[in-house]
Amino acid sequence: MLGVLGGMGPMATVDFMAKVVRNTPACRDQDHIPMVVCSAANIPDRNAALRGEGADPLPAMAEALRRLEAAGATCIAIPCNTAHLWHAALQAGTPLPILHIAEAVTDALAARPGDTVGVLATTSTVTGGLYQERLARRGLSWRVPDPAGQAEVMQAIRLVKAGRAPEAAAILRGQAEALVAAGCHAVVMACTEIPVALAAVEGDLRARLVDATEALARACIQACASPTLADAA
Amino acid sequence: MLGVLGGMGPMATVDFMAKVVRNTPACRDQDHIPMVVCSAANIPDRNAALRGEGADPLPAMAEALRRLEAAGATCIAIPCNTAHLWHAALQAGTPLPILHIAEAVTDALAARPGDTVGVLATTSTVTGGLYQERLARRGLSWRVPDPAGQAEVMQAIRLVKAGRAPEAAAILRGQAEALVAAGCHAVVMACTEIPVALAAVEGDLRARLVDATEALARACIQACASPTLADAA
Numbered sequence: 001m002l003g004v005l006g007g008m009g010p011m012a013t014v015d016f017m018a019k020v021v022r023n024t025p026a027c028r029d030q031d032h033i034p035m036v037v038c039s040a041a042n043i044p045d046r047n048a049a050l051r052g053e054g055a056d057p058l059p060a061m062a063e064a065l066r067r068l069e070a071a072g073a074t075c076i077a078i079p080c081n082t083a084h085l086w087h088a089a090l091q092a093g094t095p096l097p098i099l100h101i102a103e104a105v106t107d108a109l110a111a112r113p114g115d116t117v118g119v120l121a122t123t124s125t126v127t128g129g130l131y132q133e134r135l136a137r138r139g140l141s142w143r144v145p146d147p148a149g150q151a152e153v154m155q156a157i158r159l160v161k162a163g164r165a166p167e168a169a170a171i172l173r174g175q176a177e178a179l180v181a182a183g184c185h186a187v188v189m190a191c192t193e194i195p196v197a198l199a200a201v202e203g204d205l206r207a208r209l210v211d212a213t214e215a216l217a218r219a220c221i222q223a224c225a226s227p228t229l230a231d232a233a
Numbered sequence: 234m235l236g237v238l239g240g241m242g243p244m245a246t247v248d249f250m251a252k253v254v255r256n257t258p259a260c261r262d263q264d265h266i267p268m269v270v271c272s273a274a275n276i277p278d279r280n281a282a283l284r285g286e287g288a289d290p291l292p293a294m295a296e297a298l299r300r301l302e303a304a305g306a307t308c309i310a311i312p313c314n315t316a317h318l319w320h321a322a323l324q325a326g327t328p329l330p331i332l333h334i335a336e337a338v339t340d341a342l343a344a345r346p347g348d349t350v351g352v353l354a355t356t357s358t359v360t361g362g363l364y365q366e367r368l369a370r371r372g373l374s375w376r377v378p379d380p381a382g383q384a385e386v387m388q389a390i391r392l393v394k395a396g397r398a399p400e401a402a403a404i405l406r407g408q409a410e411a412l413v414a415a416g417c418h419a420v421v422m423a424c425t426e427i428p429v430a431l432a433a434v435e436g437d438l439r440a441r442l443v444d445a446t447e448a449l450a451r452a453c454i455q456a457c458a459s460p461t462l463a464d465a466a
Contacts, residue, residue: 009262010254014247017272021243027395029242032274036300039250041265067269070303162260 003073118179236306351412
């Protein structure tokens with residue numbers, strides 16, 4: 001049974017679950033993947049903690065993981081990119097395999113060596129290098145917004161968390177287009193709030209956007225189909 | 234912490250969670266209600282069981298409830314109307330209060346005594362009288378589709394579960410309009426697949442549609458704000 005360490009943020013978790021359901025070939029309820037989801041909205045702000053301005057989120061994340069274990073989860077997904085800065089710490093504390101969102105994205109990328117990939121993410125995800133090393137290992141170059149653009153991305157992410165996705169969409173669309181204009185062949189929406197805001201984007205930009213939430217959802221469906229990670233429940 | 238006995242169907246559970254998030258006044262993740270959700274897609278078909286054609290779903294529902302208890306839930310919601318035919322049996326097996334979707338709907342109805350309320354639901358929900366008694370207690374009349382219309386509603390519900398919501402929408406829209414034409418002041422979407430299909434309906438019909446999923450979501454937010462049901466986590 002897939003365990004989802006969620007609530008970071010709550011709507012991003014809902015978006016992730018919708019993408020698991022939508023990407024599962026199913027004719028009836030019973031064809032779907034059983035999931036247990038902890039939407040632990042109480043987990044302290046990850047970015048504030050990394051700026052040294054807030055409580056450590058690890059204890060609350062570990063507690064949510066305990067709840068998922070108690071409920072019978074057999075593998076774990078975390079639909080929050082920034083939270084993956086604690087991936088190793090969380091993995092060290094549980095025998096359950098925790099899928100990695102940036103691995104799911106780089107595995108799924110249809111990019112050729114030499115291509116440049118843009119990364120729209122929280123400042124913590126960018127500073128922590130969550131994507132850059134993995135892209136470089138695949139022979140890809142990467143680009144992130146300049147400091148003023150990065151500040152706008154952070155503002156947009158906060159707007160989604162406050163239920164103001166349409167305002168966030170205008171900002172994020174501009175930043176994504178700027179990365180494309182600067183030569184990016186693809187732009188990873190590497191914060192799970194971003195695809196919530198950009199759900200309605202179509203046309204040329206849509207074709208270049210890579211949805212980390214969707215990549216993680218597909219990786220989970222594949223993991224749950226594998227006999228080593230799936231259970232009968 | 235709100236526990237959600239879900240997976241009946243999986244997309245209806247996602248829709249319910251989205252409505253909990255959207256109806257919660259929040260500026261940041263931490264303002265949201267912590268939830269633990271068991272999307273137990275493996276629960277046997279409720280309608281088939283009630284027709285005597287399938288396995289009893291109660292053991293699998295009870296098992297999902299155990300998982301929610303183990304994960305720390307303090308009150309329970311079930312975003313499936315038909316499953317409420319087992320509400321008393323489930324409630325007898327847990328100390329946690331289980332909110333009732335039909336109570337949430339009738340509590341929220343802005344209808345006046347003498348009004349007629351249409352009920353679009355599974356055949357099991359209709360036959361089980363889940364809504365009729367509660368509407369009658371409020372002095373309201375009720376109406377359901379004729380047998381041919383009811384068969385179409387069931388077909389539409391199966392289409393949503395198979396990921397074919399747009400096809401379902403055309404059928405359900407027709408049945409809802411027929412109930413309005415027959416004198417219904419309001420029409421309850423009393424199966425959680427129905428608002429998934431009719432999400433895009435606007436105008437006159439939208440004003441008459443009552444969303445049972447949304448009513449349950451609002452009742453949960455209220456319950457979790459109450460000091461007797463909410464917990465600190």
